[in-house]
Amino acid sequence: MNPIIIVGSGLSGYTLAREFRKIDKETPLRIITADDGRVYSKPMLSNALSNGRTPDQLATADATQMAAQLNAVIQTHSWVNAIDTARHIISVDGQELEYAKLVLALGAEVIKPALKGDAADAVMSVNDLGDYTRFRAVITDAKHVAIIGAGLIGCEFANDLRSAGIAVDVISTGNAPLNRLLPEAAGHALQRGLAHIGVNWHIDKAVTAVDHRGAQGYRLTLSDGSSVEADAVLSCVGLRPRTALASAAGIHTARGIAVDRFLATSAPDVYAMGDCAEVEGLVLFYVMPLMNAARALAKTLAGAPTPVGYPPMPVVVKTPAHPVVVSPPSPGVMGAWKIEVLEAGVRALFFDADNKLRGFALTGTAVSEKNALVKELPALL
């Protein structure tokens, strides 16, 4: 009997395998992963320093333990390079494997900023435990880190590094931090909160070049001609779903690997979920959507086709210097933000044309209103 093959051992791949084994203990299951197959919670990478956790302490089980736990074959350090959807075969580092059903849980890849300078290659990014292990080694003796980008990951690392006593400069092209998620007033409240713990902001500026500074450290040149010096540079400018493997196989991709509510791609018996997938037009790089997807897909794979549903899924930004929680309105919903700046936070509510609440962004003391507001929001999907 050909196995169900899951490609990827991130939160998506392992959550799906766990959910599947709750219902089906026997069907052969194989997980193929480019990394070492250790289990870790990716969100913990951006607050591990202040929580006093080393990279190794973030891993809770290795591939051998997971194989036993899941009654699965786990193939680590292996790249799936091609899918033959007609023959139900994948090619893994040159070896051909047949699948009964295939799940792509490939994650997203980091977008690299276009930078000039003789040290552009030294700019780091953190998107998995391996990256984080290298980053922590580099910052062991660092007194000063420059962060490019002020999205969720950039702001969380800024808070974490600063809490550990490291000087932090953040350079961002937007008008305010988290500008793709929050209305500007809420972004500015976060900016002030992080400035209060000592984060230096360079807002509305781009980094154009990174050069070596003598024998140690780096000099960043910004678009206004100013410069920032640092011992390490972390780029957090964004992610894009890993679609190349699917599109090379003729599977329909848009921003992500396009799937319907059953997580089914355009190819028979091939599914996609997590950061690589675009579910009915939604690409969501968060844990809650993938948990919902894993529960539904596990049932589908076990023979009971089940569509995924997305309830409201607020995102908690891990910036204790100024807490933020946001449930952005769905793309395409017409409406307007109603914003109140409070003494120690911001309450921003997004209402549609019928005056129905469709999203919110809360900062500072206002985050306590999250649970009450979630009850008023409609489901996303």
Ligand SMILES: Cc1cc2nc3c(=O)[nH]c(=O)nc-3n(C[C@H](O)[C@H](O)[C@H](O)COP(=O)(O)OP(=O)(O)OC[C@H]3O[C@@H](n4cnc5c(N)ncnc54)[C@H](O)[C@@H]3O)c2cc1C
């Ligand atoms: C620093 C950081 C903090 C975050 N904080 C939060 C948070 O607070 N809250 C929240 O909701 N979300 C957060 N996120 C997002 C969340 O962690 C991700 O949405 C989630 O972990 C994605 O899991 P995934 O399994 O889809 O992808 P990944 O974890 O990227 O896993 C992809 C897997 O696919 C494998 N792979 C890829 N291509 C191949 C191939 N061709 N062959 C074999 N294997 C392959 C990789 O090796 C890997 O095992 C954060 C993300 C980061 C980076």
